Amino acid sequence: MSDIDPTGAVAEWWATGISRMEPGVIELRGRPVQDLIGTTGLAPMIWLLLRGDLPGPREAALLEAALVAAVDHGPQAPSIAVARMAATCGIGLNGAVASAVNTLGDSHGGAGEQCVLLMDEIIERERAGAALETAAAQVIAGWPRYLPGFGHRFHPVDPRRDPLLSLVEDAVRDGIVAGDHLRAGLAVEAHLAEGRARPVPMNIDGATAVVYAELGFPAPLARGLFVLSRSIGILAHAWEETQQGRRNKGPMPRTILPAHLRP
Template sequence: MSNLRSDVSDWWTTEIIDMVPGQIRFRGHPIQDLIGNVTFPQMIWLMTRGALPTDAQSKLLECALVAAVDHGPQAPSIATARMAVTCGLGLNGAMASAVNMLDDVHGGAGEQAVELYSWIDDAVQGGQDLAAATAEMIDLWQSKHTKFVPGFGHRFHKPEDPRAPRLLGLVDEAAKNGVVSGRFAEIGRSLQTTLNSRKGKAVPMNIDGATAVIYAELGFAGPLARGLFCLSRSVGVIAHAWEQMEQGGRNKGPTPPAYRWSYKGPNPI
């Protein structure tokens, strides 16, 4: 019986939560000690990283989370949430539908940017000049993945995404105070300079590139950067889904009914 019980209890193993009747501990911290003493960003850090961050680390993480909450109903994830509500889904269904849209193209650039930054950082740590490493890794990225450099360029915000300079300024301040190294901010700026030179025009660092600087500076792995973006964007998702519930509407598609798609198939003879 004891072996069977062990087989069952060891089916899942975790270092995240310990729970028995009357007791809940996260990473060894009793829940009653965390409630009222730990902020939500600190809790995110504790759960994903295993220890509590410093106040300064937590504040920088919070800045990244705040910056990425929403980008309007034209964003596929937000549009999906609003359409889902008009089809009868509740908030949980709308949120799930929206988060499922946050994949490699819409939502994955932050993770990809952390990966690219890490390539450049590894080259620099190995003794290569930053500008040369940046140029080489851009070429490598484009040969292995896509011509689009993650974290740079924006359809709407030209010549500058207003979120990026603010976030980089906060990283600079944190670096000055010894909270982070500042080297990923340098990498981000080096990418910006190289891309501007190659294109002959401004290629703005976007929200993914700026938050990726923060996540890399704070030591988050690339996949966690995507997860953190999903957490952040979920705030905008729930806000838009709730607003749509209050506005009403049934079966709203991506365009008003009077507008039709372009049909290019055969017609009856």
Template sequence: MTNDRSDADAMRHWWRTSIIDMEPGKIAFRGHPIQDLIGNVSFPQMIWLMVRGDKPSADEAALFEAALVAGVDHGPQAPSIAAARMAATCGVGLNNAMATAVNMLGDVHGGAGEQCAELYYGISDKLRAGQGLSEAVTSGLDDWRAEHGKIVSGFGHRFHKPVDPRAPRLMQLVREAAAKGTVSGRFADIGEEVQAELGRQRGGRPIAMNIDGATAVIFCELGFPAPLSRGLFCLSRSVGVLAHAWEQMNQGGRNKGPMPPSYLPLYEAKEDDR
């Protein structure tokens, strides 16, 4: 015969969390009763509290929110947005359309912010080891390419050349925050030097710091671990995904694929088929 208390303890300790304390009539996030948070913290502040366990200052929250706002959408040419709209024409619900899009945010589409943050943190480690900024960036890029190949995440854009209009504004806000002492400015220096070095390596042709490179600066300045850059981007892009899925549902249409029916994919016959 089992002990009822030990069974109850085993069930209670199956999951362990410091995020939420909940029982009948009580909900507290990170030690803060939900009724004290409602109406007193913004959604970005709530994200920060849930993920990190503390509350950001007003200036930290404003910079964090700017990064979230900047990444909400990039139109149906973005695979995740297109996938959400296609899913919506298949008769699924909003949650299914949103999940379809978020599940496409992988290493190639949606993961560049995490990868760029890893690059920045690696360069920061070299600075702490005594290297100068230029040397740290050059060796950091060499290390990056040795592991990941020639494409440097966070820089360059297939549409926005030579400037991604989101990045300069975000970097301006970082510099303003650094001037106030909200952040150090270290990662802004790193990001801008990476951009300059990539331009020099291209024979002086400028290259855009894209949304991933700029938001990675902010997330690193605020102390978020690199993997959270991807999760935070998923939260941000989910806003655009929701908007596009809802718009498509209201526009109607059934089974819309990636191109109009009058355009067919190229059939490439193999030798055995001829």
């Protein structure tokens, strides 16, 4: 108890198990920060702060793979486009990044969280006695028309799917993760492929949802981790845009705006 908080009211008001700070002391989940600096990577630090302990090497590598996979998808992604436009408005990098992150909602950025919920429901039905294929069909039939985590408007097969799922398969084989969410995700893929000439494979949201769920992160953190990952690309695009010297960049090139098309 310090002299500036003799009753401990402030300390109790802001009580947290995440960090402790006193003069000369910074602890994160009970570990001195000086012991973590230079010895702990960013992915294990994310795990530590969210979960309270450090992951094993294979768990950390799997988490990092998912974070790396989702950093960017080009300026056609709304969050990236917003970052680039905002960066030309004079609000600085912090404002540009914040503006972009605030677009990561249910429709853009939320599919990973929704896909975990989808797979959770399939697993729950299977544990209640339904065959996996039956459970997947039942859940899909009751889901709204949009099925999160499957199909992609640009890629016939999302190039991030196979390497991520391959890592999960290796982790299942070696007993690092259980594999229930992987099986559920693949069951959805198989169901969606029935009767179709063109399959509907998992996209990045589905593949990272499998990774995060297999690692034990609850559905809302699938979105939170995606936000952390995509923030890297957002920052890079915002910084690149600031270097190009444009002001007030809009969604369309000025050369096709009505004022430029007058005879």
